[in-house]
Amino acid sequence: MFTSLAKALYSITPWGKSDEPETVLQLLQRAAKKWPTHTVSFKTGGWDMAPEVFTYEQLLREALTNAAKLRQADIIPEHRRVILYFDTHRDNCIWYWSVIAAGGIPALLSPLSNNQTTMIGELENVNKTFSGPTIITTKQLARFFVAVQGMKTHTAQSIKLEKLEAPIGHDDMFGGGWFDEGVGREDEVTTMLFTSGSTGYAKAVQYTHRQLCMSSKLKCGLSGMDNTKTFMSWVSFDHSAALCENHLHAVYAGASQVMIPAIDLIREPVRFWMALSEWKVAYSFAPNFFLSTAARAYKELPAEERWKLDFDFSELRTVMCGGEANKTTVFEMAEEIVTKFGAPKCSIKPAYGLSETCSGIFYNTQCPTYDVKKRYVFASAGKHLPQHQMRIVDEELRPVKQGSTGSLQMKGAMIFSSYFNNPEANAACWTQDGWFDTGDQTMLDDQGNLLIVGRSKEIIIINGQNYSSFELEHAIEGSKIPGVTPGYIASFAVWTADSDTEDVVILFNPVDDATDDCPALRNAVAKINEACIRFCRKKPSEVIPLPKELMPKSTIGKLSRAKLKKSFQAGYFDKYRLAERAPEQRKKKVEGEALTTPLQKVIEKAFVQETGLDPTELHLDLPVADLGIESLGYLRIKSVLEKELESEDPISMALFLACTTIRDVDMMLLQLGKVTTEYDPIVPLVAGGSKTPLILCHPGGGEFLTWLGLLQYLPDRRILALRVRGFHKGEESFKTLDEMLDIYVEGIKKHQPQGPYAFLGLCFGGMLAFELAKRFEAMGEKVVFCGGIDNPADLHKIQVRQKVRNFLIDLLHFFQILDLDTALRWEDEMDHIPDSEFTAAIFARFPDGTLENLDLTPAKVETWSRINQNMQDITRVYKPTGQVSKFDIFWVPPLPQYKCTDQEWRHDWLCEWKDVVEGASQKDVDADDSKGPLRYHRVEGTHFTILRPENIEVFQKALNRALEARNV
Numbered sequence: 001m002f003t004s005l006a007k008a009l010y011s012i013t014p015w016g017k018s019d020e021p022e023t024v025l026q027l028l029q030r031a032a033k034k035w036p037t038h039t040v041s042f043k044t045g046g047w048d049m050a051p052e053v054f055t056y057e058q059l060l061r062e063a064l065t066n067a068a069k070l071r072q073a074d075i076i077p078e079h080r081r082v083i084l085y086f087d088t089h090r091d092n093c094i095w096y097w098s099v100i101a102a103g104g105i106p107a108l109l110s111p112l113s114n115n116q117t118t119m120i121g122e123l124e125n126v127n128k129t130f131s132g133p134t135i136i137t138t139k140q141l142a143r144f145f146v147a148v149q150g151m152k153t154h155t156a157q158s159i160k161l162e163k164l165e166a167p168i169g170h171d172d173m174f175g176g177g178w179f180d181e182g183v184g185r186e187d188e189v190t191t192m193l194f195t196s197g198s199t200g201y202a203k204a205v206q207y208t209h210r211q212l213c214m215s216s217k218l219k220c221g222l223s224g225m226d227n228t229k230t231f232m233s234w235v236s237f238d239h240s241a242a243l244c245e246n247h248l249h250a251v252y253a254g255a256s257q258v259m260i261p262a263i264d265l266i267r268e269p270v271r272f273w274m275a276l277s278e279w280k281v282a283y284s285f286a287p288n289f290f291l292s293t294a295a296r297a298y299k300e301l302p303a304e305e306r307w308k309l310d311f312d313f314s315e316l317r318t319v320m321c322g323g324e325a326n327k328t329t330v331f332e333m334a335e336e337i338v339t340k341f342g343a344p345k346c347s348i349k350p351a352y353g354l355s356e357t358c359s360g361i362f363y364n365t366q367c368p369t370y371d372v373k374k375r376y377v378f379a380s381a382g383k384h385l386p387q388h389q390m391r392i393v394d395e396e397l398r399p400v401k402q403g404s405t406g407s408l409q410m411k412g413a414m415i416f417s418s419y420f421n422n423p424e425a426n427a428a429c430w431t432q433d434g435w436f437d438t439g440d441q442t443m444l445d446d447q448g449n450l451l452i453v454g455r456s457k458e459i460i461i462i463n464g465q466n467y468s469s470f471e472l473e474h475a476i477e478g479s480k481i482p483g484v485t486p487g488y489i490a491s492f493a494v495w496t497a498d499s500d501t502e503d504v505v506i507l508f509n510p511v512d513d514a515t516d517d518c519p520a521l522r523n524a525v526a527k528i529n530e531a532c533i534r535f536c537r538k539k540p541s542e543v544i545p546l547p548k549e550l551m552p553k554s555t556i557g558k559l560s561r562a563k564l565k566k567s568f569q570a571g572y573f574d575k576y577r578l579a580e581r582a583p584e585q586r587k588k589k590v591e592g593e594a595l596t597t598p599l600q601k602v603i604e605k606a607f608v609q610e611t612g613l614d615p616t617e618l619h620l621d622l623p624v625a626d627l628g629i630e631s632l633g634y635l636r637i638k639s640v641l642e643k644e645l646e647s648e649d650p651i652s653m654a655l656f657l658a659c660t661t662i663r664d665v666d667m668m669l670l671q672l673g674k675v676t677t678e679y680d681p682i683v684p685l686v687a688g689g690s691k692t693p694l695i696l697c698h699p700g701g702g703e704f705l706t707w708l709g710l711l712q713y714l715p716d717r718r719i720l721a722l723r724v725r726g727f728h729k730g731e732e733s734f735k736t737l738d739e740m741l742d743i744y745v746e747g748i749k750k751h752q753p754q755g756p757y758a759f760l761g762l763c764f765g766g767m768l769a770f771e772l773a774k775r776f777e778a779m780g781e782k783v784v785f786c787g788g789i790d791n792p793a794d795l796h797k798i799q800v801r802q803k804v805r806n807f808l809i810d811l812l813h814f815f816q817i818l819d820l821d822t823a824l825r826w827e828d829e830m831d832h833i834p835d836s837e838f839t840a841a842i843f844a845r846f847p848d849g850t851l852e853n854l855d856l857t858p859a860k861v862e863t864w865s866r867i868n869q870n871m872q873d874i875t876r877v878y879k880p881t882g883q884v885s886k887f888d889i890f891w892v893p894p895l896p897q898y899k900c901t902d903q904e905w906r907h908d909w910l911c912e913w914k915d916v917v918e919g920a921s922q923k924d925v926d927a928d929d930s931k932g933p934l935r936y937h938r939v940e941g942t943h944f945t946i947l948r949p950e951n952i953e954v955f956q957k958a959l960n961r962a963l964e965a966r967n968v
Helices: 003-009 024-034 056-072 089-101 116-130 142-147 156-160 209-223 240-253 262-267 270-278 288-299 303-308 328-340 369-373 423-429 469-478 519-536 561-569 583-590 598-611 631-644 653-657 662-671 705-713 737-751 764-778 804-814 820-829 835-844 858-876 902-915 922-926 949-965
Strands: 039-042 052-055 081-085 105-108 134-137 152-155 189-194 204-208 230-233 256-259 283-285 318-321 348-354 359-363 388-393 406-412 436-444 450-455 459-462 465-468 484-494 503-510 542-545 682-686 691-697 717-722 757-762 783-789 887-891 934-938
Touching (some): 024 056, 024 089, 024 209, 024 240, 039 056, 039 089, 052 056, 056 089, 081 116, 089 105, 089 240, 089 256, 134 142, 134 156, 142 152, 209 240, 209 359, 240 359, 262 270, 288 328, 328 369, 423 436, 459 484, 469 503, 484 519, 484 561, 503 519, 519 542, 598 662, 691 783, 705 717, 705 949, 717 737, 764 858, 764 887, 783 949, 804 820, 804 835, 804 858, 887 902, 902 934, 922 934
Parallel strands (some): 081 105, 081 134, 134 152, 230 256, 230 283, 283 318, 318 348, 691 717, 691 757, 757 783, 783 887, 887 934
Antiparallel strands (some): 682 717
16 A cells, blocks of 8 residues: 555654644644544535535545545655645645645645736746746646746646545544654644735745644634634635634634635625524634625615524624724624624624734734724724734834834744745844844834734735735736836825725826826726726726826835825825716717627626616726726626536636726637527627628537637628537537538527528538538528538548547647647557547546646546537438539648548549539639639648647638638
């Protein structure tokens, strides 16, 4: 068994000598041994779906099983650090413990930026910091790491496929000795989290076993939590509040815990109170912005709906609130709600902490009573946990008097050990006498409670997330917005009286000091809005153009954000504010191409539901930034789209936020292959245009995605694409060609009731184009164009291979994973493999997760293969009969398996079109410039690469010439 290998790697003292855990894995071991039936519940589906429940014993067993597979596959690198990047609590939690048990050091990477330029910078920073890191992620998320070379990416799905000789037994879990408990290395690093990146790219914070265990013990001592309680977590697992404040704290106490996706609560904030009540939660966390949102959502419910809610908060003891400045009025509002339903007073507790301090280290246990009495606008942070020291000092490191402002510095059991591979950052945050400088400006009040006065770092906190002013300005400048002077962009955060979170203000200098209102200036402001939304998912509250003289730079060329902010707050820039758009401008803005396709109607529903606009106010070219959607709104829209489209894979938020118009959202969803759940054979790719519509007929694989790269070359033309039935959940495949054509004709007539009609198909689609044109002409409709790409009239001729399953190898060639010679060699090498094992054998040749990175899974490939076989079954009994009035064939040299020359392919194989095109003759076959009913067009590439980027320029020119020649 594999355990013998691991036993040789570590000399472990069996755990159990003391009931007090000293290493992180011992926290979970103790919970699994003392409270084996207590649970971690993961809400992974919709709000109403039952959670996936693991007992602590099952969680430990799962982690140890994965750990064995990680060691067996030699995935843990020599330096032991492994980047984890997941987007669910379940995956994060399970793989966190799996890596620890395997002797690795999990580094929980924060969500990557929505701005492509910034994201590349973040990945390059990670790559540099970890010198070619090992990453474990999902197949859907792995694609992000392709952008930077040198990263070794493994998918959870591929690791799970590893086979062990024997399962993990009960005795293996407690003192079995083969896994890495960390005993004897309590002061070594065990876990890493990443900072917010507020002062540049994120730094990797390192924690030792002793620090995390002490954090859990001290938090438990303060909170009074035990194994009778329940914790609730919903912020992302990579956040120190999720890991240290909730998860490890709960494991230490032996308490049950429930983890809920953030979107479930953000979509309907009242659900926060519902979840606290339903799960009888004793301990949770919520940043100030969300606590405010949830409290207001409850208050704004109609009276009759509020009366129906009968919450039970009798178990609630702590909702720890941190992450940004905490308004006292928010705590008053929240306390009124929880105490009404049985919670004790002061259950909502403001706190202060950093990733570097294992999350909360100061807690105010008397809020809001104390802070209301003190008339504090922002609640105090209270006092720090025991076994810690603090000092507040001036710039010369001299202690300041009580009531005076200075920099907060800390020592103690929970303070992090160091940043990984970042000596400059370590030197900057540690004083010579051993104090950690938090970088925050604070003071103590007359009762010794901490007040957060300000931040020495120039950061903006938006909905509990930290963003660097520098990075925001860089993202705006990187957008290369016309009319904006490079180097003259400044951003900062402000609080307004009616806001419970910080707002962003952006100042910029227009080129030539052109601050007068005009379309060009408003366009620049709109583009700045878009860049800001992509960066931090929030529209700025103000974007103000200023003359250069009001944005002076220092002698070293820096803008002073602090001075600009002070001038803004003093009202010095008021006269440069742009007025609201006039009503007539608004009316003009909503005129545009309406949302008409089924997919666009789904998008319309999501945006109307979020913004409250009338559907008539939306059009395809409407800038999304003009809709004033906040970050939570984007999450809600994304959630609605995923639900309406029954999307098995989540829609990438990075791709969503990169969309500047509703048309971009439509095209983004199409590129992901998203369609409405009700089967419609037509997918409208382009909704309008003055030229004759073009109907694109799918190849043997059945999908429409192959056409998307062509759309930009077909302007001013409505474009419809056929998609086969059977590709999506619950769809039955076509049994016969006649059934397929009947449904396709019906679908085409529904979307384009009248001619003229134009058809173009790729390979199998060329046959469809011919058959559809024949039917429409028989109905008396005018067909002005009918074309095929690289297909003979009799498709049966090109079915030269014995085994249909080799379509999978063709697919690898299409995705440019294999060159043509290699693809053909693989056919010979794998010829002996049974059909039932063929897909698994293909995937076994890519242990590095290459296929998963391209979103190719065994299930998806099997579906593609099944549909292709269905198309080939139809083709085997197909013989072209009848005639059409015209046909254009676009061709390239034949594939090697056809075993014919270019001349034979053109004049023997493709010549048969002359028999099924009315009035065609051999001279049309022989001529490259025929003006007759049958026309041949030589293009570039191979059968599988005609529409790929390297060849599409040649193809589109030939296609557009052919359309023009037919007056289409």
